[in-house]
Amino acid sequence: MKMHKFLLMLLLLWAVGTSAPVLAQAAETSSAAISEVGMADVMRQDGKIYIVVAVLATVMLGILLYLINLDKKIGRLEKELRQ
Amino acid sequence: MKKHWWKGLTVVLVLYTVVVGMLQDVPRLAILNETIRNLYFHVPMWFGMILILLGSMVYSIKYLRNPLAKNDIIAVQAANVGILFGVLGILTGMEWAKFTWGEYWSNDPKQNAAAIGLLIYFAYLVLRGSFQDHQQRARIGAIYNIFAFAALIPLLFILPRMTDSLHPGNGGNPGFNAYDLDARLRAVFYPAVLGWTLLGVWMVHLRARLEILKQHIYENA
Numbered sequence: 001m002k003m004h005k006f007l008l009m010l011l012l013l014w015a016v017g018t019s020a021p022v023l024a025q026a027a028e029t030s031s032a033a034i035s036e037v038g039m040a041d042v043m044r045q046d047g048k049i050y051i052v053v054a055v056l057a058t059v060m061l062g063i064l065l066y067l068i069n070l071d072k073k074i075g076r077l078e079k080e081l082r083q
Numbered sequence: 084m085k086k087h088w089w090k091g092l093t094v095v096l097v098l099y100t101v102v103v104g105m106l107q108d109v110p111r112l113a114i115l116n117e118t119i120r121n122l123y124f125h126v127p128m129w130f131g132m133i134l135i136l137l138g139s140m141v142y143s144i145k146y147l148r149n150p151l152a153k154n155d156i157i158a159v160q161a162a163n164v165g166i167l168f169g170v171l172g173i174l175t176g177m178e179w180a181k182f183t184w185g186e187y188w189s190n191d192p193k194q195n196a197a198a199i200g201l202l203i204y205f206a207y208l209v210l211r212g213s214f215q216d217h218q219q220r221a222r223i224g225a226i227y228n229i230f231a232f233a234a235l236i237p238l239l240f241i242l243p244r245m246t247d248s249l250h251p252g253n254g255g256n257p258g259f260n261a262y263d264l265d266a267r268l269r270a271v272f273y274p275a276v277l278g279w280t281l282l283g284v285w286m287v288h289l290r291a292r293l294e295i296l297k298q299h300i301y302e303n304a
Contacts, residue, residue, distance in 0.1 A: 057098060
């Protein structure tokens with residue numbers, strides 16, 4: 001168990017280490033990079049993209065809650081079987 | 084509660100991927116346009132698949148060293164979830180390819196190799212289904228599983244790099260390295276890989292527990 005925790009900590013540290021300097025850089029470059037390439041700018045200006053994000057987040061949240069629920073149900077069955 | 088912290092981490096990472104992945108600024112690239120965001124959803128399917136199938140192989144080896152039913156159950160359920168991720172990877176890849184490469188299936192070496200890899204894993208499930216005896220099924224399945232994973236590595240990571248491929252990182256195309264994967268993409272991509280993989284591990288965890296419960300009930304019935 002301790003080994004698992006250690007490995008996960010290592011993975012997380014690596015993720016933070018690689019993404020932190022990057023987030024700082026992203027702030028600098030984002031405003032300068034407007035060019036001719038077509039992007040969904042209009043959708044973003046209209047604010048409608050947030051609706052899509054909300055729907056996506058809802059779907060993912062629903063799936064995750066479903067998994068949590070299933071996890072609890074299986075946990076309860078395991079407890080019952082042990083008794 | 085302490086045992087469940089990684090599930091909370093899964094929830095946070097997956098939601099972060101969806102929300103930040105959609106809203107954050109991405110590099111402006113011709114042809115790809117906004118579809119570059121598929122990097123957070125299509126690619127982690129493959130990373131997740133490889134890691135989960137690696138876990139499956141590890142439990143197959145564990146079973147051969149110590150033939151406990153639990154080791155076999157985890158190996159099979161991990162293979163099942165790995166195959167699910169692989170099928171989703173192929174489907175999302177086809178959708179993405181239609182609008183950037185022009186065809187759902189352009190016989191790209193990596194596409195073909197991925198399809199062959201999945202067929203090898205389908206055969207694993209068929210092979211297991213063809214044994215009546217539980218121990219025989221588990222032992223021969225475990226051996227096959229080791230070879231299946233060994234075949235997957237050259238299929239996905241070596242052979243496509245030997246020829247021209249449309250996939251990044253193959254045939255002289257740029258891939259994941261410090262110079263060409265944009266920093267903003269990395270900030271979502273790595274958490275996305277971890278999040279989707281943990282989601283897969285969670286699914287394996289649930290399926291394995293359910294299967295163990297089932298066996299207990301059959302034994303006592």
